[in-house]
Amino acid sequence: MAGGVPTWEEVARDHGRFLYNVAYRLAGNDSDAQDLVQEALLRVRKGLERYQPGSLEGWLARIVTNVFLDEVRRRRRRPADALPDDPDWVLPPSPPADEVQTGLSDDVQAAINSLPNEFRTAVVLCDIADRPYEEIAEALGVPVGTVRSRIHRGRRLLRRALVNTGESA
Amino acid sequence: MSSRVSRSALVVTAMAALTALGPVADAGLRAGADQSDPAEELLANARHAAERSAFSGVLEVTWSDAAGPHSREVPVHSANGVLSLGDEGQVVVDGPRRFVHETEGWLAVWGGTVVPDVPSPSEKWRFTLRDGPVVAGRSTREVDAAGRDDGRVRERLYFDTTTGLLLRREQLDRRGNTVRAVSFVSIGEAAGALFGVLPADAPRAPLASATRQPRSIQTLAAPYRAPSTAGDGFRLAGRYRDSAGTVQLFYSDGLFAVSVFEQQGELDWSELPAGGDSRTVAGADARRYRTPTGVVTVWESDEVVYTAVGDAPTDQVDGLLADFMPSDSPSTFERVTSFVLGPFDW
Amino acid sequence: MNERPAPDDRLSAYLDGELDLAERQAVESYLAESAEWRVELEEVAWARDALRSLPVREAPPGFWDAALAPQLTEARARRARRVPRIAGLGAAAAAVAAVVTAALVVPSPDRVTPKVPAVADAHAVRASVSDDPVSRLATLSVVTPPRR
Numbered sequence: 268m269a270g271g272v273p274t275w276e277e278v279a280r281d282h283g284r285f286l287y288n289v290a291y292r293l294a295g296n297d298s299d300a301q302d303l304v305q306e307a308l309l310r311v312r313k314g315l316e317r318y319q320p321g322s323l324e325g326w327l328a329r330i331v332t333n334v335f336l337d338e339v340r341r342r343r344r345r346p347a348d349a350l351p352d353d354p355d356w357v358l359p360p361s362p363p364a365d366e367v368q369t370g371l372s373d374d375v376q377a378a379i380n381s382l383p384n385e386f387r388t389a390v391v392l393c394d395i396a397d398r399p400y401e402e403i404a405e406a407l408g409v410p411v412g413t414v415r416s417r418i419h420r421g422r423r424l425l426r427r428a429l430v431n432t433g434e435s436a
Numbered sequence: 437m438s439s440r441v442s443r444s445a446l447v448v449t450a451m452a453a454l455t456a457l458g459p460v461a462d463a464g465l466r467a468g469a470d471q472s473d474p475a476e477e478l479l480a481n482a483r484h485a486a487e488r489s490a491f492s493g494v495l496e497v498t499w500s501d502a503a504g505p506h507s508r509e510v511p512v513h514s515a516n517g518v519l520s521l522g523d524e525g526q527v528v529v530d531g532p533r534r535f536v537h538e539t540e541g542w543l544a545v546w547g548g549t550v551v552p553d554v555p556s557p558s559e560k561w562r563f564t565l566r567d568g569p570v571v572a573g574r575s576t577r578e579v580d581a582a583g584r585d586d587g588r589v590r591e592r593l594y595f596d597t598t599t600g601l602l603l604r605r606e607q608l609d610r611r612g613n614t615v616r617a618v619s620f621v622s623i624g625e626a627a628g629a630l631f632g633v634l635p636a637d638a639p640r641a642p643l644a645s646a647t648r649q650p651r652s653i654q655t656l657a658a659p660y661r662a663p664s665t666a667g668d669g670f671r672l673a674g675r676y677r678d679s680a681g682t683v684q685l686f687y688s689d690g691l692f693a694v695s696v697f698e699q700q701g702e703l704d705w706s707e708l709p710a711g712g713d714s715r716t717v718a719g720a721d722a723r724r725y726r727t728p729t730g731v732v733t734v735w736e737s738d739e740v741v742y743t744a745v746g747d748a749p750t751d752q753v754d755g756l757l758a759d760f761m762p763s764d765s766p767s768t769f770e771r772v773t774s775f776v777l778g779p780f781d782w
Numbered sequence: 783m784n785e786r787p788a789p790d791d792r793l794s795a796y797l798d799g800e801l802d803l804a805e806r807q808a809v810e811s812y813l814a815e816s817a818e819w820r821v822e823l824e825e826v827a828w829a830r831d832a833l834r835s836l837p838v839r840e841a842p843p844g845f846w847d848a849a850l851a852p853q854l855t856e857a858r859a860r861r862a863r864r865v866p867r868i869a870g871l872g873a874a875a876a877a878v879a880a881v882v883t884a885a886l887v888v889p890s891p892d893r894v895t896p897k898v899p900a901v902a903d904a905h906a907v908r909a910s911v912s913d914d915p916v917s918r919l920a921t922l923s924v925v926t927p928p929r930r
Contacts, residue, residue, distance in 0.1 A: 291839040394833035400800045419791035422829035495920045508926040522925040545907045554912045602914040618917040695905040701894035728921035729902040743896040745905035
């Protein structure tokens with residue numbers, strides 16, 4: 268790994284958990300998250316030659332977000348396509364890693380799912396991928412002020428969604 | 437009776453010719469308007485190939501559910517234009533007629549002389565044709581069916597190069613994994629068939645049977661729902677009602693099919709069989725089962741109990757179900773596990 | 783005169799350490815003086831914490847093997863497509879009488895329950911009429927009985 272540029276396998280091995288986590292929080296389900304990660308890894312593979320050593324996780328977060336937004340655009344054109352396979356068709360059934368806290372984290376994820384995409388991406392990049400505002404601005408192609416506004420409004424919407432659940436439960 | 441005898445003689449003679457002469461050109465067997473696509477021709481010919489050949493074989497049916505993969509072996513015989521399936525020949529096919537044997541006797545579960553139609557698959561599916569692998573010791577031609585919109589292969593079919601019989605079909609999920617399959621694992625010519633003598637255990641259509649075929653109906657009023665198209669390219673290809681009043685809508689996209697059964701009343705969830713998953717489909721509570729035939733989904737809406745059975749891939753079935761689901765949902769936000777109204781539609 | 787603005791997105795930036803010195807001091811003074819600002823801070827901080835407390839979601843088992851070895855996966859797929867030899871299974875379970883009974887649903891005065899094997903069979907029968915009959919009828923519950 269001389270010169271700071273990792274190999275594709277190193278990226279997958281050392282940052283796979285990060286990649287999958289961000290993908291899952293964006294996509295909201297395992298099936299789509301897997302598709303996102305597969306596509307992101309392909310882009311990582313192709314992009315490694317041009318990669319400037321710096322914030323690797325920032326770069327990865329940006330790739331996953333772009334894949335997610337590309338998929339959103341694609342599905343808007345063909346809504347009938349937007350359906351994941353049931354996960355237990357092929358993979359053996361297995362409980363998710365956070366089974367113990369299933370109730371709460373599922374609720375939070377569902378609240379994330381309910382956010383419009385512009386707020387969801389901002390909030391996930393900030394609070395899940397832990398990127399600074401400037402990186403998020405670059406990733407989303409908007410000014411930092413817009414990032415700040417989207418994060419704030421996204422968090423407020425999230426809070427409202429979760430409070431409503433509690434009341435109606 | 438006499439017409440049946442002469443038909444038998446004709447079929448036996450034709451069979452002898454087929455099996456004796458070797459490969460038969462695909463094109464000659466069937467005249468059809470839109471048979472210009474050789475792959476579609478193979479599919480169309482296969483529907484009658486089983487009754488034109490004489491054979492004995494064993495099928496393997498494989499599918500999976502939450503408990504894992506399953507498989508069953510099903511013996512098949514064909515002679516004299518009649519097919520039978522099962523260890524004791526419990527299922528019989530004679531032309532368009534289908535019979536099932538149960539404890540009390542034979543049931544005619546389909547009897548129409550008019551064969552219902554389905555849409556052409558070519559609008560939604562693109563077929564590619566090539567030489568296939570050996571299946572049950574026979575050489576095959578392989579047809580892959582890919583969606584025109586995403587190019588993903590969702591079904592592979594393998595046809596016997598000699599008889600055109602469909603020897604194997606397998607269904608793939610969106611990642612290309614096989615999720616269900618029906619395949620011959622062994623097949624051979626029925627003893628004696630070449631010489632015009634039927635083997636003792638040759639299948640025969642029952643002479644007497646109780647009618648259990650649903651009636652074809654033309655119109656359907658509220659509270660039933662019967663959209664003429666649903667999901668991704670599925671067209672309503674049949675409406676039926678059985679003796680108990682249950683409505684069956686048969687949708688097809690030319691390759692796969694989904695039936696939606698509708699019955700007025702309130703669903704008794706507690707009486708549903710064990711082994712199903714509780715799911716949310718487009719915001720509605722549903723129970724889902726995996727069966728060898730396909731995925732079965734049960735839900736209720738507006739005083740009608742719906743049961744959908746699809747041999748199509750799950751994502752295709754879900755797309756169709758969305759057109760039957762209630763449009764508004766009760767809770768402030770809910771966990772949508774099937775994403776018709778999910779995060780990707782904003 | 784009240785120059786204090788309504789609570790705004792500087793609060794999120796404040797929590798994330800994204801404000802410069804001047805902005806930070808302004809926000810802190812608003813927080814000291816205004817209950818409204820404090821309430822909104824608390825709400826936004828709550829959401830931020832809820833997100834940051836989410837556990838790391840792991841990929842399902844087998845995912846990384848498949849993702850990192852596309853060549854292996856393709857070879858496996860090719861092998862799977864070749865047909866299995868005659869299965870050496872023992873005799874199929876003793877033939878069970880068919881469960882294709884009269885009604886597809888069991889009606890009672892006001893409640894109905896669909897019979898899952900029966901509806902699946904009804905679909906298979908109809909599908910077999912416009913498709914290959916052998917592969918469609920092979921899945922009937924009378925020859926592939928449902929597990930009890």
